[in-house]
Amino acid sequence: xxxxxxxxxxxxxxxxxxxxxxxxxxxxxxxxxxxxxxxxxxxxxxxxxxxxxxxxxxxxxxxxxxxxxxxxxxxxxxxxxxxxxxxxxxxxxxxxxxxxxxxxxxxxxxxxxxxxxxxx
Amino acid sequence: xxxxxxxxxxxxxxxxxxxxxxxxxxxxxxxxxxxxxxxxxxxxxxxxxxxxxxxxxxxxxxxxxxxxxxxxxxxxxxxxxxxxxxxxxxxxxxxxxxxxxxxxxxxxxxxxxxxxxxxxxxxxxxxxxxxxxxxxxxxxxxxxxxxxxxxxxxxxxxxxxxxxxxxxxxxxxxxxxxxxxxxxxxxxxxxxxxxxxxxxxxxxxxxxxxxxxxxxxxxxxxxxxxxxxxxxxxxxxxxxxxxxxxxxxxxxxxxxxxxxxxxxxxxxxxxxxxxxxxxxxxxxxxxxxxxxxxxxxxxxxxxxxxxxxxxxxxxxxxxxxxxxxxxxxxxxxxxxxxxxxxxxxxxxxxxxxxxxxxxxxxxxxxxxxxxxxxxxxxxxxxxxxxxxxxxxxxxxxxxxxxxxxx
Numbered sequence: 001x002x003x004x005x006x007x008x009x010x011x012x013x014x015x016x017x018x019x020x021x022x023x024x025x026x027x028x029x030x031x032x033x034x035x036x037x038x039x040x041x042x043x044x045x046x047x048x049x050x051x052x053x054x055x056x057x058x059x060x061x062x063x064x065x066x067x068x069x070x071x072x073x074x075x076x077x078x079x080x081x082x083x084x085x086x087x088x089x090x091x092x093x094x095x096x097x098x099x100x101x102x103x104x105x106x107x108x109x110x111x112x113x114x115x116x117x118x119x120x
Numbered sequence: 121x122x123x124x125x126x127x128x129x130x131x132x133x134x135x136x137x138x139x140x141x142x143x144x145x146x147x148x149x150x151x152x153x154x155x156x157x158x159x160x161x162x163x164x165x166x167x168x169x170x171x172x173x174x175x176x177x178x179x180x181x182x183x184x185x186x187x188x189x190x191x192x193x194x195x196x197x198x199x200x201x202x203x204x205x206x207x208x209x210x211x212x213x214x215x216x217x218x219x220x221x222x223x224x225x226x227x228x229x230x231x232x233x234x235x236x237x238x239x240x241x242x243x244x245x246x247x248x249x250x251x252x253x254x255x256x257x258x259x260x261x262x263x264x265x266x267x268x269x270x271x272x273x274x275x276x277x278x279x280x281x282x283x284x285x286x287x288x289x290x291x292x293x294x295x296x297x298x299x300x301x302x303x304x305x306x307x308x309x310x311x312x313x314x315x316x317x318x319x320x321x322x323x324x325x326x327x328x329x330x331x332x333x334x335x336x337x338x339x340x341x342x343x344x345x346x347x348x349x350x351x352x353x354x355x356x357x358x359x360x361x362x363x364x365x366x367x368x369x370x371x372x373x374x375x376x377x378x379x380x381x382x383x384x385x386x387x388x389x390x391x392x393x394x395x396x397x398x399x400x401x402x403x404x405x406x407x408x409x410x411x412x413x414x415x416x417x418x419x420x421x422x423x424x425x426x427x428x429x430x431x432x433x434x435x436x437x438x439x440x441x442x443x444x445x446x447x448x449x450x451x452x453x454x455x456x457x458x459x460x461x462x463x464x465x466x467x468x469x470x471x472x473x474x475x476x477x478x479x480x481x482x483x484x485x486x487x488x489x490x491x492x493x494x495x496x497x498x499x500x501x502x503x504x505x506x507x508x509x510x511x512x513x514x515x516x517x518x519x520x521x522x523x524x525x526x
Binding site: 037038039044085087112113114116 | 237238239240243261262263264266267268269270271272274310311369511512513514516
């Protein structure tokens, strides 16, 4: 079963802790990903570019119109995500609890949709 | 079973024999498995160019043995290749496949070792017994090849000790280990049993592979009722494969499928297999599930389905091997025999079971029963709740369509 672990936060949160702590979190994140690669549970992981880089695409009379920024009132936004392929929800939650950013905010765990029937 | 006609089919058929022969002679399961994969790859490149050798199994064994020895001895072996070749060809002149049947069984037990997690058991079985490449398995399970490679190599490391001895499990463990093997084969089948449209064709291969491996197991253990029943269950399910989804991938429920287009030859074969074991051997969960599938497959129309018989079988299944999905299916059967209110009453009495409450299928069953009682508002709400709770795209579309119809 594939799960997406989503790490939410905001500028205020990320700029509030010292550089050395940030480096520690990055090191720990790399170590966790290396461990998941070794166990064959890692699918992919990405950091998401800052909100200032966000673009909105809408269709006006069928033609695409691009504007800057989400400009949506969100206290927290998606900072990065990991996709893992694990045996059970319990295992996904266990990994989520070990994501270093879980100490700072929260990690949202959602199953990924698939094309096969659910047999469980 | 007919002889494989394609080169790929032949290679997959021979893979476990060659691997078995290597491990029996030299041990080193992990390295031997890599060597056999390399030999299979070499064959898939060389045979189409140079023609299929007279003794394909011997050819593969020779090439795989060379690779294995290269790997184990490193450079030293390359200096002594001449010498090694002589030894290998002498060994090959003996009775090659005498122990082949036992080897395949031993390999299956090994790959389905209880110390491995189900995804690892699946991956290793498909590679070492099925002869599939890592890339093929990764594609079927929609994960990066590196992830699958790591999963397989780790699985091989965890069973290093068991692989070194390469023997059938002791008699007193055999039954329990066989149960795990059947579970893995059924999981492989279910992984692949999905829409047969467009992008999912690779997964259809996985279903075929599960059937092929189960046929192979059944040919070796024809007296085991559960092995035969699992094969029958797969075939009875597979007979309906083409009618199970529309061209656009939408699910077609059993009672709306075109029964004239089910594979009736396959159904007849399955029923014959099942009749051969039922009543002669101790009753097991696969026999019951296959018997239920057979009642469905043999009904000329949905209306003529013998629900009384199906209900009896589900009651037995709930006793022999209780599981939430069988219980929910029993609810459906109760509703068919005694009416939707009886089904709803049984469902309500199950409400407190954690494995059932909150499951999307519980909502789907209740929606179906409510629809039949005429409470369309409640039915619609439950269909939508079920749609929200499933992670299967085709099921979600199906449930949403049901809600929209009301």
